Amino acid sequence: MVNPTRVVATVCAVAATALVVSACSAGEEESGEVTFWNPLTGADGEFMSTLVSDFNGQAEACVVDFQPIPADDLYPRLYSVVNTGEDIPELLLIHGPRVTEFGGAGLLEPLASLQEINPELNRDNYLDVAWDAGVFDGVEYAVPLDLHGIVTYYNADLLADYGVEHWLDDGIVTTEELFEVEGQLPDGVYAMPGLFVPAVVESQLFNVGSEFAPGGELDLTQQAMVDIYSDLLALDEAGLIAPEDSDDYQVFNSGQALVFPDGTWAISNRNSIDGLNWGLSYNLQADASSPVNMLESHSFVQLIDGGRSEAADRCAADFLEYLRLNSAYWGEAGQVVASNVAFEDPAYSELPQALLTNTEEARSTLATGEYIYTSYVMSALWDNSQDIVRGRIPVEEALAAMQNEVAGKIAEAEAASGN
Amino acid sequence: MKATLRALPFIGPHLVIFAIFALIPTVYGFYIAFTRWNIIGEPTWVGFDNFQQILFEPESPFYSQFRSGLANTLIFVGIAVPLLIVVPLLLALAIGGINDRGANIFQGVFYIPGLISVSAGALAWSLMFNRDFGFINNVFGTDISFTTTQPWAWVTIFTLTVWAGIGGNLIIYRSAIANVPEQLREAAQLDGAGSVRQFFAVVLPSIRFPLLYTLVMTTALSFNVYGQPVMMTEGGPAGTTTVLMMDIRDLAFGDGPAIAGIAAAMSVMLGLVLMAISAIQFRVMFRSSDD
Numbered sequence: 001m002v003n004p005t006r007v008v009a010t011v012c013a014v015a016a017t018a019l020v021v022s023a024c025s026a027g028e029e030e031s032g033e034v035t036f037w038n039p040l041t042g043a044d045g046e047f048m049s050t051l052v053s054d055f056n057g058q059a060e061a062c063v064v065d066f067q068p069i070p071a072d073d074l075y076p077r078l079y080s081v082v083n084t085g086e087d088i089p090e091l092l093l094i095h096g097p098r099v100t101e102f103g104g105a106g107l108l109e110p111l112a113s114l115q116e117i118n119p120e121l122n123r124d125n126y127l128d129v130a131w132d133a134g135v136f137d138g139v140e141y142a143v144p145l146d147l148h149g150i151v152t153y154y155n156a157d158l159l160a161d162y163g164v165e166h167w168l169d170d171g172i173v174t175t176e177e178l179f180e181v182e183g184q185l186p187d188g189v190y191a192m193p194g195l196f197v198p199a200v201v202e203s204q205l206f207n208v209g210s211e212f213a214p215g216g217e218l219d220l221t222q223q224a225m226v227d228i229y230s231d232l233l234a235l236d237e238a239g240l241i242a243p244e245d246s247d248d249y250q251v252f253n254s255g256q257a258l259v260f261p262d263g264t265w266a267i268s269n270r271n272s273i274d275g276l277n278w279g280l281s282y283n284l285q286a287d288a289s290s291p292v293n294m295l296e297s298h299s300f301v302q303l304i305d306g307g308r309s310e311a312a313d314r315c316a317a318d319f320l321e322y323l324r325l326n327s328a329y330w331g332e333a334g335q336v337v338a339s340n341v342a343f344e345d346p347a348y349s350e351l352p353q354a355l356l357t358n359t360e361e362a363r364s365t366l367a368t369g370e371y372i373y374t375s376y377v378m379s380a381l382w383d384n385s386q387d388i389v390r391g392r393i394p395v396e397e398a399l400a401a402m403q404n405e406v407a408g409k410i411a412e413a414e415a416a417s418g419n
Numbered sequence: 420m421k422a423t424l425r426a427l428p429f430i431g432p433h434l435v436i437f438a439i440f441a442l443i444p445t446v447y448g449f450y451i452a453f454t455r456w457n458i459i460g461e462p463t464w465v466g467f468d469n470f471q472q473i474l475f476e477p478e479s480p481f482y483s484q485f486r487s488g489l490a491n492t493l494i495f496v497g498i499a500v501p502l503l504i505v506v507p508l509l510l511a512l513a514i515g516g517i518n519d520r521g522a523n524i525f526q527g528v529f530y531i532p533g534l535i536s537v538s539a540g541a542l543a544w545s546l547m548f549n550r551d552f553g554f555i556n557n558v559f560g561t562d563i564s565f566t567t568t569q570p571w572a573w574v575t576i577f578t579l580t581v582w583a584g585i586g587g588n589l590i591i592y593r594s595a596i597a598n599v600p601e602q603l604r605e606a607a608q609l610d611g612a613g614s615v616r617q618f619f620a621v622v623l624p625s626i627r628f629p630l631l632y633t634l635v636m637t638t639a640l641s642f643n644v645y646g647q648p649v650m651m652t653e654g655g656p657a658g659t660t661t662v663l664m665m666d667i668r669d670l671a672f673g674d675g676p677a678i679a680g681i682a683a684a685m686s687v688m689l690g691l692v693l694m695a696i697s698a699i700q701f702r703v704m705f706r707s708s709d710d
Contacts, residue, residue: 072672408480412455415455417460
């Protein structure tokens with residue numbers, strides 16, 4: 001027989017407990033979880049993973065889930081989640097050119113919402129050129145993490161051996177200077193490996209005062225492009241560029257090349273090579289009088305997502321603020337950190353890449369491409385540069401084909417987006 | 420009706436999987452081929468414009484891209500398919516002459532590469548073909564830049580393809596050859612046929628169905644070649660090993676805004692070529708069975 005008094009007492013007890021529990025819960029801040037997609041799959045991913053762990057260790061009511069995805073998979077996956085509206089990450093790290101691409105397509109959340117949570121996420125606290133990479137059509141979409149790109153590594157011992165230490169008198173190595181060792185190098189030693197020729201070409205185009213689309217019109221057949229490629233072709237014909245199928249990293253690291261246009265991201269790896277007396281200078285220039293270092297940013301953005309919670313936004317803003325204040329460690333990954341706080345850190349100014357930011361003059365050499373179709377152009381450069389530089393296709397013919405290819409893609413893209 | 424209902428539980432799972440992973444994407448792909456789409460917004464219907472561009476407009480970059488990609492794909496199919504039929508067939512005949520245990524060991528050795536990913540296999544072969552420290556140049560005392568000069572670039576691709584692809588066909592051929600009636604061979608021997616004559620007069624006609632099956636399947640797989648040229652030559656030198664699947668992938672999922680309509684139109688054309696060739700092969704197969 002059920003005792004009615006006992007039932008009522010039990011129900012009251014349960015109700016009271018529920019009230020207490022819910023009251024306690026209401027007093028706690030809602031927990032924020034941030035899924036953080038990024039293309040940091042190499043050594044830099046280990047540095048970022050450490051930063052995320054450190055942040056999670058000190059954050060309250062906030063967890064960042066570090067999810068590195070190879071860039072080739074990351075960007076198609078973004079289109080997929082945007083179309084389905086499912087599994088949209090709360091925070092995303094993308095390459096600078098994608099900001100203009102995604103911003104132009106209306107996929108990105110303007111930065112204003114994160115800035116409301118943390119006003120420190122503003123232009124004044126970051127390197128100007130890095131911040132500008134996150135602005136499209138006058139709207140701020142991104143908080144920069146870093147700038148990265150091609151610089152020139154040099155082998156100090158080889159420069160001394162071949163009497164060309166003067167290349168570094170002005171801190172700038174030019175294509176023309178490389179010809180000075182023509183005929184002097186033994187078999188198996190080269191002026192430079194040619195892996196990053198496309199990035200050298202891009203940088204040199206800006207270096208000589210031009211761009212991919214002067215006046216807004218794509219022009220890959222312009223004389224400046226012809227001249228830059230012709231000089232590189234001449235370098236190869238003079239036997240100064242390592243053969244195409246060489247292991248270019250091995251060539252430089254084992255002391256078979258005087259200089260190597262290579263990424264800033266290789267700094268941490270190069271530090272670990274015993275016996276290599278290396279240093280860093282600006283990217284290989286065509287004209288030493290107006291040096292330009294073309295870089296690309298890693299930029300934090302958020303995709304438009306109505307389902308994202310305020311707690312997640314708060315957590316994302318906290319994480320970005322943590323990175324802003326602790327970026328010097330990121331510099332050890334070889335990147336040019338974007339946060340001004342890092343420049344005030346003595347440890348950062350000792351890093352090799354600090355040569356790009358340690359003076360106002362150096363900072364004035366930094367540039368990022370703002371052309372919305374830079375991705376198409378760079379893809380064409382990567383597809384064709386070796387054929388041009390190795391003499392398989394005449395310079396003008398290859399440039400005309402690239403112009404036709406990229407212009408065709410642009411026409412399709414603009415028609416698809418309704419422009 | 421009852422029989423259909425009884426069959427449904429058995430074929431149902433396959434039908435669902437087929438619909439989700441094959442039928443719906445194929446139909447949608449056909450639809451996209453008639454649209455202009457950047458994967459983000461809504462596709463815009465453009466009728467046959469995409470096909471017009473890739474087939475009839477020489478000034479369009481997609482025209483030359485399609486022709487060059489298709490031509491390179493046909494080169495690959497034209498050489499890889501015979502190799503993937505003949506090499507395993509010869510191996511099956513060769514190891515058929517030794518005892519079962521030895522034959523099984525050899526079969527396993529030839530089958531294992533097929534279980535290894537194309538990427539891993541390509542890395543291993545890239546090292547073998549490396550100009551400076553590769554096994555091949557060192558053994559033969561040559562100084563060939565295999566992946567950047569023709570015809571060697573194709574040679575590296577076919578080497579990887581045959582190495583990875585012979586195992587499956589080898590097993591089919593071994594099984595088929597083992598089922599050739601012994602009395603037919605003996606009769607041929609009594610008539611004075613040597614081993615070559617026996618092969619062409621007895622073995623080959625007896626295994627024509629497995630042979631045609633592998634021909635059709637190998638052809639279909641070869642038209643979809645992608646991993647080998649990407650990993651071995653990156654489509655070079657001068658685009659001479661850039662196959663159509665590489666162009667399609669680049670247009671749909673490469674750098675910059677997607678050009679999915681053109682990519683889908685190229686896919687449809689590739690599919691039509693494949694269907695036409697498969698139809699011819701099936702016709703030959705059924706004509707053979709009528710004989």
